[in-house]
Amino acid sequence: MGLRxxxxxxxxxSLGGPQNAAxxxxxxPAAPQPSLSLIEIVRGAIGPYFxxxxxxxxxxxxxxxxxxxITLHAGETTKELSVPGQAGxxxxxxxxxxxxxxxxxxxxxxxxxxxxxFSGPSxxxxxxxxxxxxxxxxxxxxxxVTTSSNKRIPVYALDPLLDAGSRLFGMRDAPRFPILPGAHxxxxxKGISAVGPTNVWCxxxxxxxEERARNANLIMELCGEFKPQGSGESKEPYFxxxxxxxAKSVVRVGENQNVTFAKMFVGVIDEEVREGSxxxxxxxxxxxxxxxxxxxxxxxEKLLEMNIxxxxxxxxxxxxxxxxxxx
Numbered sequence: 113m114g115l116r117x118x119x120x121x122x123x124x125x126s127l128g129g130p131q132n133a134a135x136x137x138x139x140x141p142a143a144p145q146p147s148l149s150l151i152e153i154v155r156g157a158i159g160p161y162f163x164x165x166x167x168x169x170x171x172x173x174x175x176x177x178x179x180x181x182i183t184l185h186a187g188e189t190t191k192e193l194s195v196p197g198q199a200g201x202x203x204x205x206x207x208x209x210x211x212x213x214x215x216x217x218x219x220x221x222x223x224x225x226x227x228x229x230f231s232g233p234s235x236x237x238x239x240x241x242x243x244x245x246x247x248x249x250x251x252x253x254x255x256x257v258t259t260s261s262n263k264r265i266p267v268y269a270l271d272p273l274l275d276a277g278s279r280l281f282g283m284r285d286a287p288r289f290p291i292l293p294g295a296h297x298x299x300x301x302k303g304i305s306a307v308g309p310t311n312v313w314c315x316x317x318x319x320x321x322e323e324r325a326r327n328a329n330l331i332m333e334l335c336g337e338f339k340p341q342g343s344g345e346s347k348e349p350y351f352x353x354x355x356x357x358x359a360k361s362v363v364r365v366g367e368n369q370n371v372t373f374a375k376m377f378v379g380v381i382d383e384e385v386r387e388g389s390x391x392x393x394x395x396x397x398x399x400x401x402x403x404x405x406x407x408x409x410x411x412x413e414k415l416l417e418m419n420i421x422x423x424x425x426x427x428x429x430x431x432x433x434x435x436x437x438x439x
Contacts, residue, residue: 147233147325153177154242154412159401165281165289167222167297168399178399180231180300180331181238181280182273183219184314186383186393187211191307201390205305208392212303212383214284217277219398221293227399229300230328235399237318237329239276240377242415243423254378257359260367267359270316270379276420280406288427289403303394304335308385311338311347314393315380317358319366319373327371332362333395338382351380405430 148156156175159166168178189211193203201208213220231237239245253266282288291297306312314335321327334357338350355378366373385391408414408426415423 148177150236150241150416151413153234153236154179154415157236157401158404158407158412160404161292162404163289164292164295165400165403165406166292167225167295168401169298170296170401173401176234177401178235179238179242179402180235180329181217181277181398181400182270182316182318183217183277183396183398184270184274184316184379184381184394185212185215185217185219185396186312186314186381186391187213187215188308188383188385188389188391191388191390201305201307204390205392208305208390209303209394212392212394216274216283217281218284218287218290219281219297219396220284220290222291222398223294223296224301224396225296225298226301227298229331229333229397231318231331231397231399232328233325235329237273238280239273239420240320243276243280243418243420245272245276245420255356255359257356257363257376259363259372263372265359265363265373265376267317267355267376267378270318270377272420273318273377274379279420279424288431289406291398291400298399300331300333300397300399301394302333302335303392303396304337305390305392306337306385308389308391309339309387310385310391311340311382312336312385312391312393313338313351313354313380313382314395315351315354315358315378316395316397317355317362317376317378319362319371320375320377322372322374327369330362330365330371330373331397332358332365333397334358334361335393335395347382351382354380 157177157179158174160172189207191204236242256264281290317332319330321329358378383391
């Protein structure tokens with residue numbers, strides 16, 4: 113204890129006493145507010161690379177903002193690398209995971225750091241807050257969920273947000289602004305691997321907070337297997353229940369945290385896994401900063417004005433003009 117007091121006293125006198133210490137604090141730059149405007153978020157969510165997005169929190173970003181990109185993935189690979197006596201899927205499970213990462217919106221070759229599942233006041237959702245899927249998002253209610261206070265919350269299809277993520281990152285064979293290979297990327301994530309015959313699936317629900325400045329949007333992931341009881345059994349009733357339960361779970365979490373949601377988006381994908389194969393399904397929402405070339409002319413705030421189709425038209429034109437150049 114005596115050493116701590118001596119250290120504190122020495123530090124205080126080295127700063128010139130209490131009054132000067134207070135003056136230094138007063139002269140320091142203003143601390144950022146805990147809630148950023150959408151313009152501040154997108155201005156602060158530009159990474160250091162021209163053609164690659166990067167993980168949030170890595171050096172070189174333009175500020176404190178981040179972008180949540182919604183993705184669902186599933187893949188299958190032949191079971192051929194198992195070792196006699198080995199439990200589980202082993203290397204075949206790893207290959208199925210890689211196959212899934214490379215399906216849909218390309219998020220391969222990253223160091224995935226599993227994080228919790230919130231997009232807070234310093235974040236924006238790609239396809240919803242910026243580069244919005246205006247033409248398709250929220251146009252048809254799938255169903256409604258009711259809170260304990262009898263508030264009815266509309267639930268919409270997740271598909272437009274999945275499509276927006278594919279347009280940002282591109283596909284494995286047609287990349288656009290994929291994440292930098294080897295980048296450390298925090299993400300909301302859940303996954304499942306299973307040996308066939310079966311169906312692996314992943315689902316995701318997003319609750320949009322009513323008070324964005326005070327609360328986080330909630331991301332709820334779920335994965336599982338579906339094994340039909342007969343050749344003629346439809347999987348739609350099963351996945352309808354999954355979607356409904358995902359939405360209900362968002363309500364329950366909100367009530368636990370005293371957070372209310374204005375709307376939700378929910379979606380599920382699945383992959384048939386054949387006999388002798390291993391499948392993997394993953395619900396993954398990377399928290400990223402954007403590639404510089406993903407920013408339209410006029411600055412990042414233009415992303416608040418453009419829908420996803422307008423943004424895609426701009427970047428396609430730019431990438432066509434820059435084809436052959438090296439960055």
